[in-house]
Amino acid sequence: MKFCSECGSTSSLKIPLEDNRERVICDECGYIQYENPKIVVGTLCTYENKILLCKRAIEPRYGFWTLPAGFLELNESTREGATRETIEESGAEIIISKLYAIFDLPFCNQVHMFYLAHLQKPSLCPGHESLEARLFEINQIPWSELSFASVKKTLDIFVGCGKETSTAVYNEVLEKKNIASN
Numbered sequence: 001m002k003f004c005s006e007c008g009s010t011s012s013l014k015i016p017l018e019d020n021r022e023r024v025i026c027d028e029c030g031y032i033q034y035e036n037p038k039i040v041v042g043t044l045c046t047y048e049n050k051i052l053l054c055k056r057a058i059e060p061r062y063g064f065w066t067l068p069a070g071f072l073e074l075n076e077s078t079r080e081g082a083t084r085e086t087i088e089e090s091g092a093e094i095i096i097s098k099l100y101a102i103f104d105l106p107f108c109n110q111v112h113m114f115y116l117a118h119l120q121k122p123s124l125c126p127g128h129e130s131l132e133a134r135l136f137e138i139n140q141i142p143w144s145e146l147s148f149a150s151v152k153k154t155l156d157i158f159v160g161c162g163k164e165t166s167t168a169v170y171n172e173v174l175e176k177k178n179i180a181s182n
């Protein structure tokens with residue numbers, strides 16, 4: 001059972017007038033609770049020929065390696081969010097260069113966006129969401145210990161197709177079966 005965020009009364013799934021899909025609508029005050037996908041923003045940071053990865057200290061995928069990323073906050077641009085998440089998870093000083101990849105994950109109502117960035121210096125200081133932050137040579141990337149399909153795919157295309165040479169932003173719809181990266 002859902003409750004109205006405005007008045008606390010019970011809400012039900014109904015199709016509002018002039019709409020075409022079910023929404024959570026308050027039985028008392030009629031408030032409509034619209035739900036929309038969440039945006040995850042992150043970075044693929046390089047320093048010389050190395051790539052920054054963080055080992056997750058939180059669920060889901062505790063102990064697996066990830067590109068630094070997290071949910072976009074209110075009143076924040078995607079570029080700001082990606083920078084903030086990278087600092088929070090790795091302590092890295094970075095400069096973002098460009099948007100690199102966008103993944104649609106309609107099965108879990110998320111959009112993942114990754115920017116390319118450069119580390120200013122190789123000193124790292126992982127925050128509480130990371131067990132470890134480390135720079136990996138490309139041939140040392142822990143492919144079997146990556147956290148999410150979008151992370152694996154971003155690294156795949158970066159390693160596989162000429163790194164930054166392509167100007168187009170990569171885009172793919174990821175299906176549920178791809179969620180585990182190994």
Ligand SMILES: [Zn+2]
Pocket residue numbers: 004005006007008009026027028029030031
């Ligand atoms: Zn209400």
